[in-house]
Amino acid sequence: MTISFTVNGVAHKVSEQLDMPLLWYLRDHIDLKGTKFGCGIGQCGACTVHMDGHAIRSCSITLNLLDGKEIKTIEGLSDKVEQAVQAAWKKIDVPQCGYCQSGQIMAASALLRQNPKPTDEDINNAMTNICRCGTYVRIRRAIHEASDLAYEAS
Ligand code: FES
Numbered sequence: 001m002t003i004s005f006t007v008n009g010v011a012h013k014v015s016e017q018l019d020m021p022l023l024w025y026l027r028d029h030i031d032l033k034g035t036k037f038g039c040g041i042g043q044c045g046a047c048t049v050h051m052d053g054h055a056i057r058s059c060s061i062t063l064n065l066l067d068g069k070e071i072k073t074i075e076g077l078s079d080k081v082e083q084a085v086q087a088a089w090k091k092i093d094v095p096q097c098g099y100c101q102s103g104q105i106m107a108a109s110a111l112l113r114q115n116p117k118p119t120d121e122d123i124n125n126a127m128t129n130i131c132r133c134g135t136y137v138r139i140r141r142a143i144h145e146a147s148d149l150a151y152e153a154s
């Protein structure tokens, strides 16, 4: 069986090791190291990427489930919302150690695409990624800032 999918717009085909988690493929096979390994069991969110625009945990989905899917990683962020999230993260100076932050940015940009004006409660409910440095307050502020940048400036 051959599985075809895209990563950041580039076509990939795989026919071996289809039980490999996507995170392993991204980091070890195609050298996209921006997506981080944290817990490996779907809990922490460090490995968050987009699949067809939705935030998923790449440690917990295997290659055999990706046929026809569009995967986007932190290296592929480019649209208006994603750029606004990156700009807001810089402006608010969100990261501390930074380890969790690519996953946080992927989760935030997926949230803002689905909900352009999230409330604090919406953000708290959607952002289940863990930050061991406790940057949650700045993350919430940056999501509001990104919402303004993406949807009010245009
Ligand atoms: S490494 Fe995937 S959720 Fe923690």
Ligand code: FES
Residues within 6 Å of the ligand: 095, 096, 097, 098, 099, 100, 101, 130, 131, 132, 133, 134, 135
């Ligand atoms: S910034 Fe250090 S784990 Fe989140």
